[in-house]
Amino acid sequence: MTEPNKLTIAEARDALRKGDLTSVELTAACLTAIEGAGALNAFVHPTPDLALDRARAADTRIAAGDAPAMCGIPVGIKDLFCTEGVASQAASHILNGFRPEYESTVSARLRDAGAVMLGKLNMDEFAMGSSNETSTYGDAVNPWKVDDRRLTPGGSSGGSAAAVAADLCLGATGTDTGGSIRQPAAFTGTVGIKPTYGRCSRWGIIAFASSLDQAGPMTRTVRDAAIMLQAMCGHDPKDSTSADLAVPDFEAALGTGVRGQRIGIPREYRMDGMPAEIERLWADGADMLRDAGAEIVDISLPHTKYALPAYYVIAPAEASSNLARYDGVRYGHRAKLAQGDGITEMYEKTRAEGFGPEVQRRVMIGTYVLSAGFYDAYYNRARKVRTLIKRDFDEVFAQGIDSILTPATPSAAFGLGEMAEADPVQMYLNDVFTVTVNLAGLPGIAVPAGLDRQGLPLGLQLIGRPWDEAGLLNTAHVLEAAAGFVSKPAKWW
């Protein structure tokens, strides 16, 4: 089989089971693709020996005839996941040299299902960013290109998106705190789902904002997202917010169609100055679902406008607390101290050297909004607004809406460095359609739906009811089929 790294997970699974392909062949093809893709800077810690060991073990399991769907499938793991004995540093200098003694629950589930880890993937430092430009490893680069510019794959899961789009792996893990799976998926023509808060265990994933963080798969098709998500989620006693709920068979839920479903179109997502192309894509998406038998309903989510400012209070507040652990004592970087420096200087110099500018900025914003005198004005007010944002969704779902269709991003991928002079708030606007979903704890999926005028992919987002990933994936599957997105980036790297 030529270039098996280009197969979908579903195709590879079937070929492996039939004996048309071995996991060692498939893994070797991915490792060759990774070696030739240095220009994308997606894999920052490749693990070829480990991968081939796991591939051989997977082949033995498949031959024995009782292998789960992900057995033998090569995947990339975002650098935010702790992986035993393999560098895990959240793309931060402060975790230089950190090799965890343990494996995150999500990556352990994939490993136990037989998935083959190819290595660790680039990302924004501590998942704080929308362009993968805050990474200590340097920028990850989008395999999509329309002129001389190198484009961002989005962020924070930029390496995951680039690797999946460029066929370096069949799927990758991502994490999503404000849009970090869905925005890069949209920028690279791939599929990314953030499940309901609590569906995937957060244990062993380096924490950014604990009340918002969720892991999810990034894949080339909706079916693959269903297969990979299945292997990633489930109850974990080591995460107190992990839901003790049965996980349905997501792949089996595909193919039932959307006849009779009610799809909401929220009027507040029609932003001032929204590019005509995005507006057209959104309208086209609604038409596709209507043609498939769904009822399209105008809905209102009145507090949408306040989601971004609420998010940029809550997420930095939680981050300032979570990142307090990076103090140069237990792991990672410690600054060289001058004569007479005490422990406070050690903390201050270590953190100044170890954290990049965006992380420092968010830690300080978080520190400020939690400080005495400002806690009520900022942090508590933001948490009340969060209650209202969730209530908006609750009311819409109570009216019988099954899912909500929105654009995934306000634009297609932009050039690396193009936002360097912009103020941080400009970059935050990338998350405008995705943060509401994290604030409300809902599942959301980005599906590639078309190309813009320049030929760059654009995505649509579907938002589902809590715990209804199965229904959401089924609707996304209909949208995917109707949009018929088959474009691939031309290889230049």
Added chain:
Amino acid sequence: MSRIDTDTARKVAKLARIAVPEDHLPALAGELSHILGFMEQLGEVDVEGVEPMTSVTPMRLKRRGDAVTEGNMPERILSNAPDAREGFFAVPKVVE
């Protein structure tokens, strides 16, 4: 709501335990003020009688017996420490 001046920026950096050189403080104050300015829109929302969210999914945290389930692995705990001696994390002198 307030905007951040140089003194406040110095205080925030201190609380966050991040060393910021004195000549960077005015720029930092400007940046933080701008971001907080963006958040001031939250002041427009009527939050009278609204409870601040503590948990996004309405579920009670699981409980378990207060028992030791793991332990006795000091080498593994210390394996990533920048400085470890005699089974302990080592730091600069804290008490004179």
